[in-house]
Amino acid sequence: MSHPHPELGPPPKLAEGGLRVTPLGGLGEIGRNMTVFEFGGRLLIVDCGVLFPEEEQPGIDLILPDFTSIRNRLNDIEGIVLTHGHEDHIGAVPYLLREKPDIPLIGSKLTLALIEAKLQEHRIRPYTLEVREGNRERVGPFDCEFIAVNHSIPDALAVAIRTPAGMVVHTGDFKMDQLPLDHRLTDLTTFARLGEEGIDLLLTDSTNAEVPGFTPHERDISSVLRQVFGGARKRIIVASFASHVHRIQQVLDAAHAYGRRVAFVGRSMVRNMGIARDLGYLKVPAGLIVDVKALDDLPDEEVVLVCTGSQGEPMAALSRMANRDHQIRIVQGDTVVLASSLIPGNENSVYRVINGLTRWGANVVHKGNAKVHVSGHASAGELLYFYNICKPKNLMPVHGEWRHLRANAELGALTGVPHDHIVIAEDGVAVDLIDGRARISGKVQAGYVYVDGLSVGDVTESSLKDRRILGEEGIISVYLVVDSTTGKITGGPHIQARGSGIEDSAFAGVMPKIDDAIGRAARDGVLEAYQLQQLIRRTVGKWVSDNYRRRPMILPVVVEV
Amino acid sequence: MSHPHPELGPPPKLAEGGLRVTPLGGLGEIGRNMTVFEFGGRLLIVDCGVLFPEEEQPGIDLILPDFTSIRNRLNDIEGIVLTHGHEDHIGAVPYLLREKPDIPLIGSKLTLALIEAKLQEHRIRPYTLEVREGNRERVGPFDCEFIAVNHSIPDALAVAIRTPAGMVVHTGDFKMDQLPLDHRLTDLTTFARLGEEGIDLLLTDSTNAEVPGFTPHERDISSVLRQVFGGARKRIIVASFASHVHRIQQVLDAAHAYGRRVAFVGRSMVRNMGIARDLGYLKVPAGLIVDVKALDDLPDEEVVLVCTGSQGEPMAALSRMANRDHQIRIVQGDTVVLASSLIPGNENSVYRVINGLTRWGANVVHKGNAKVHVSGHASAGELLYFYNICKPKNLMPVHGEWRHLRANAELGALTGVPHDHIVIAEDGVAVDLIDGRARISGKVQAGYVYVDGLSVGDVTESSLKDRRILGEEGIISVYLVVDSTTGKITGGPHIQARGSGIEDSAFAGVMPKIDDAIGRAARDGVLEAYQLQQLIRRTVGKWVSDNYRRRPMILPVVVEV
Structure with a gap:
């Protein structure tokens, strides 16, 4: 199995006749699924979803895929295939269509109805192409065949994408309930036909690859x-x-x-x-x-x-x-x-x-005390059936954290996919299908893009680091006016604390230390505001650490008059 | 089943000859187990543990039981029985012994060795009484018999406490592994004898009451x-x-x-x-x-x-x-x-x-892909055996969140404990055993006491609320010097933001609004610093909300010269 090297550089220009597959989300995480296919200079996108934030992303509303690598190629995009209507597959579409509203959306009736309702809230009316299982549509150089799959929302589709580089099948999310409520089975007959024709690269849902056996019936x-x-x-x-x-x-x-x-x-x-x-x-x-x-x-x-x-x-x-x-x-x-x-x-x-x-x-x-839930994803037993029917030449697990991707890769290997034809990629890792072999070729930018309130991308990792410190330790703000010629404190120190768990009255203890520090600095001729700010940060920080063993954020403001 | 009323008042003075059981932790949560037994004006404590903080308690190191209700009765405490050496049963002992170091600790050899090692770090050398299964010790008016129980740490004990009010049995944490590694079984023979004698009130571990069947063997x-x-x-x-x-x-x-x-x-x-x-x-x-x-x-x-x-x-x-x-x-x-x-x-x-x-x-x-863990607590099947052997006259589930307590109560009811003899209490709820009936009599203070760094109890719910806002939304600090006679701004506004996701340069947009607001206030004769601070908070808050749809903490400082 090939893994991406942590220090992978950007991929080279795609070789003529090759197909490039670049996941911008969903590999290394459960959510914000998005995969970009490139052939002959043209792009096809499969899914464009959001990821919901966890406690490490405080205050964040949504996390989007990073569109940087396709931003200056928006005109090359032939369309976006939406496999089904879940938020982690369609939720970021409004944010991509904001950048170019006329990219066609391709999906089943229910999927399109759900994304259209969502886009209406964003006041976007999209171009759509409704497809159903059995349809075959040419989207630029991409010859797309749609296949019924069963999932926890109706009308889900897998897609087989044929180009001169070979056939790639993307399952989207799926399971293989053999008694689905709507009698719409994952269409193994078609997958078997595709397998006979030759699936050069198979991208498969990994969510439940660690779960042994078979997902129970919805009914x-x-x-x-x-x-x-x-x-x-x-x-x-x-x-x-x-x-x-x-x-x-x-x-x-x-x-x-x-x-x-x-x-x-x-x-x-x-x-x-x-x-x-x-x-x-x-x-x-x-x-x-x-x-x-x-x-x-x-x-x-x-x-x-x-x-x-x-x-x-x-x-x-x-x-x-x-x-x-x-x-x-x-x-x-x-x-x-x-x-x-x-x-x-x-x-x-x-x-x-x-x-x-x-x-x-x-x-x-609840599911802890009664069987009131079944998963929407294929478990290990189903995936084995699926691989034996599809007989993929190359395999690339998608939709999962590392543990899921690796478990899925191992299932593929058990069914006979050669180890060196299995690629475990992660977000941003480009996989090129050339001459029937899938290989990692490089890595594009694929970081988290945060939606917070009205803004997209303004909140950075550095803001989040500040939030984590603020949230765990609180803040102490120190304001001081200093005479820039004498170095004497003429106003303050004013100290305000929030979330520090230190009583306002306790700060009397640090005042003489600030006075001392500023006085010493003045005698040494240190008078620049930014230096004095550093000095206050150190003085107050040490006092808090010594007396309370805590590390709140310290925000010093020194104004020179 | 009786539940505590949310607006329960403090309990009355305990009736002569009655026994009062007051859990100060562990009911409504998994952790900080501590129960106070009162008879004839004397107190016996069973366990004194810590709770580990969750994301709602950012920056907190530990959560202790609230000792307020016993703080002015420390001299009435005859001893602390420690059922076993886990942190959620012994972790708060150093904090209670800080208040009175000579309260005797009663427990098995391993339990005492673990608490002594911990107390050494706090530089406390405790008074101890080592006991083992089968021992019977008089602790003030409390006649304590110790019974072997099996758990995920060796040498755990349950305790039967006899007073003239009747016999109360507290299981501590336990399970009933029938093939334990050390051959030390939960002693059902003794529990059967106690059941024959008559267990007036049984306090039972609820942790796994929702889990059907039997906990597998450790081996x-x-x-x-x-x-x-x-x-x-x-x-x-x-x-x-x-x-x-x-x-x-x-x-x-x-x-x-x-x-x-x-x-x-x-x-x-x-x-x-x-x-x-x-x-x-x-x-x-x-x-x-x-x-x-x-x-x-x-x-x-x-x-x-x-x-x-x-x-x-x-x-x-x-x-x-x-x-x-x-x-x-x-x-x-x-x-x-x-x-x-x-x-x-x-x-x-x-x-x-x-x-x-x-x-x-x-x-x-890991436990998700292999059987490398078994629980330390009795599942529903074991609890049924236990109740049928103990035949308690009154039942009070302990050690669990509401869902666990209630599931445990229902198991007791299934084995024949009358519904009106089952008490679901929560932290602080006093349960009085009088004339063979256990009834809720009131509620004492039993809030969370936070340990953060060196301080105990300084960080309050209000500090945590501030931390949550800071952590989710960040902070904007605004500093302003105002001439108190003219109302003119003579210094600032200086704005600093952390974790807000708003670029420093963007604050140029709010400066004129602050000027306007202060100017208007001056014309209206509003010049008090605290009023101007409110004004700045509103002005900046509205600007952020309108432009970013966010609600950071705003910390205004107005200094009048």
């Missing part, structure tokens, strides 16, 4: 939901992802079976379920759905609320219910179902919500 | 370790908890079987394993342990390193190896085993370490 949840609904005596509140049409379908079916009505709560849930219903992906029995305001007129045992917030998001309805900060007040006997995954990193928030709901007397059903 | 890990050791061709690095003597024993045995030598890395690992070896809890074949410096002279395939850092702690050896910031440089083919749990909330840190190690070519074995 297995149905019996659990019915058991919960059958036992519930008061209201039922179900939290899930706003895009999980099949999961919500099963909730609606259970509600219908037990004579309950359903109200959707939350903007994204209402919007997405409206789209899914209008397009026929969600089948709703007449009279089942009611407005949330109508719930007051219904007895508790006839009510189901469907909302977001299953990841413990603090502003979502579910968190606010747990904190008694929502019009819906949880009472003893209510049932809350978290019919969703628990994304790593969200454990504390989710358990906080579960504990809050439990404390108010709710019976909380 | 099941042995075969997995041997498989890993048998397949490893280069160095093996095992990370685990520094107190998990039996886990480390199995690592030593595997190393011995495969002809490898072992070096301990890290202060707490070296110290604790030294204690465990000296006291006979760790059996070490002659010549097996070597100093870490001696490793350079051994071939890679004869080396095992045992270190801490299995929770992704950034300063621990394992994290530093993952970042190539440690003398031990991970290379292709090294094997790393995380033989430990993954404590909820640590997922991001742990996966970051696993990804880092994988990226350097290590083969990482």
Whole structure:
């Protein structure tokens, strides 16, 4: 298996007749999936998603792929293939279309409907090309064939991209549920045909490559939901992802079976379920759905609320219910179902919500105590089937952290892909397919681009480092006016502290030390403001460290008059 | 089941002949376990542990129980029973002994050795009473019988406390491994005898009450370790908890079987394993342990390193190896085993370490891909056995978040404890055992006490709120000198920002707005410094919000001359 060298330089100009694959996101992380394909000077992009920030990115709203390497080649882009409508595959499209709004978007009906709704909020009306499984479309030099795959959102597609350099297949996110709710299987017949034709390079979803065995059927949840609904005596509140049409379908079916009505709560849930219903992906029995305001007129045992917030998001309805900060007040006997995954990193928030709901007397059903969730991604057992059917000549795991990519690579090797035809790349690493061999050729810029409020890219790693120090240690600001000729302090020191855990009155202890330091500096002829600022930083820093063993940020301002 | 009312007042004076049980930590959280028993005006404490901070407590080192409710009764304390030597049961002892150093500590040999080592660092030499299973000791009015229990550290004890009010049993942390490595079983024979005598109130570990079935045997890990050791061709690095003597024993045995030598890395690992070896809890074949410096002279395939850092702690050896910031440089083919749990909330840190190690070519074995960990706590199946043997008259789940306490209460109810004899309490809630019935009587102060650097309790919720704002949004400091008679700005505004993601040059945009606002205020006769500070805060805050849609902390300083 080839790995990128940490000190890889920029890739050379692509050899004539070669295809270059450059992931700008999704390799080394779960999220912001984006891959750029280059042939004959033209570009095709597959997916353009966002990554949600973790605690190391405090205050950040979203993380985008870095568009730097394609920014001066926007006119070369033939189109963006969107494999499905999840945020980590479509969420960054508005930010790319801001730079060039007429790049065509290519995807299935539901995928396009979801991205169009999102672009409307950004006031962008995109050029679109709707495709479905079995379609074959020429996009510049890229001959694209679309293949049905099964995932946790309907209408997902894989894409086979043929160029004179060979055939590359990108799975997008997928699993191989053999009994899907909508009977739309991952189309192994087509993958087998492509395998016979010859898949020169296969890019495969790695998310669940570490999970042994097979992902259970989505429909297995149905019996659990019915058991919960059958036992519930008061209201039922179900939290899930706003895009999980099949999961919500099963909730609606259970509600219908037990004579309950359903109200959707939350903007994204209402919007997405409206789209899914209008397009026929969600089948709703007449009279089942009611407005949330109508719930007051219904007895508790006839009510189901469907909302977001299953990841413990603090502003979502579910968190606010747990904190008694929502019009819906949880009472003893209510049932809350978290019919969703628990994304790593969200454990504390989710358990906080579960504990809050439990404390108010709710019976909380979640994946920790009932089978109310199945994954949307193929587990190791499925991936083995997939590799044996596709027989890829070269393999490049995508969509995953290092541990996932490596586990996926090892599955490929087990099925017979030669070790030296397996490439573990990471974000920005260019992989060139030349003469049937995929090899790493270099690395382009692919850092995190932060969205914070209205700004994109203004918040840098250095701002985040400052935030981390501020957040852990607080700040002490010291203001001083110094006579620039005598070196005497004529105003201040004014000290203000926030988050330091040091009482204002305690700073009396450091004042003489500042006086001393400034006095000594004056005698030594050191009078430049920036030097005095350094001196104050050192003096106050040492005092805090000695007395409190802490390291707050120190912000000295010396004004010379 | 009775729950505490959120607006519970302080408990009344304890009725004559009654026993009061007040948990000061560990109920509503996993950690800082501490329970106060009161009878006839005297107090007995069981455990005194710390809680490790989460992301909501930035910069905090440790969280202690709140000693306020016992602070003016320190002379009433007869002793502290320590059930076992984990930090969440003994870690706060130094902070309580600082207030009164001669409170006797009562525990088993290993438990006392661990707390004595810790107290030595705090320069406290405690009064101790060593006990073992089967002992019965009178501690003031509390007649204490100690019972062997099995846990993830050797020599753990439960305690039965008899007073004229009845018999209370506190399990501490426990599980019921039927094939423990040291053959020291949880003593069900004694619990059965106590059950026959009549357990009036049972306090039981809830940590795994949500986990169905039975916790696997510790010795099941042995075969997995041997498989890993048998397949490893280069160095093996095992990370685990520094107190998990039996886990480390199995690592030593595997190393011995495969002809490898072992070096301990890290202060707490070296110290604790030294204690465990000296006291006979760790059996070490002659010549097996070597100093870490001696490793350079051994071939890679004869080396095992045992270190801490299995929770992704950034300063621990394992994290530093993952970042190539440690003398031990991970290379292709090294094997790393995380033989430990993954404590909820640590997922991001742990996966970051696993990804880092994988990226350097290590083969990482962890509980996600191999059975290298079993829990130290009884699962639901074990708790059912336990309740059926103990037949408690009243039940009070301890050691757990709300979801765990409630799940544990429901297990008790299933075995026949009447619902109205089950009390779900939370930290600070006093439960009185009077005439054989346990009932909630009130609530004492039981908030978080933060240790940050050298200070205990100085960092308050308000400081933490400031830290959270600073950490998410950054700070803008504005300094201004105003002539107090004319209202004219004579110095500044000086603006400095940190972590705001706003470029310094951009603040030119807000300067005229500050001028305007101050000018208007002067014309209106508003000249007080604190009013002008408010004005600056509003003016700058609005400008940031309008232009960046963010809310940094704004720290205005107006000096009047």
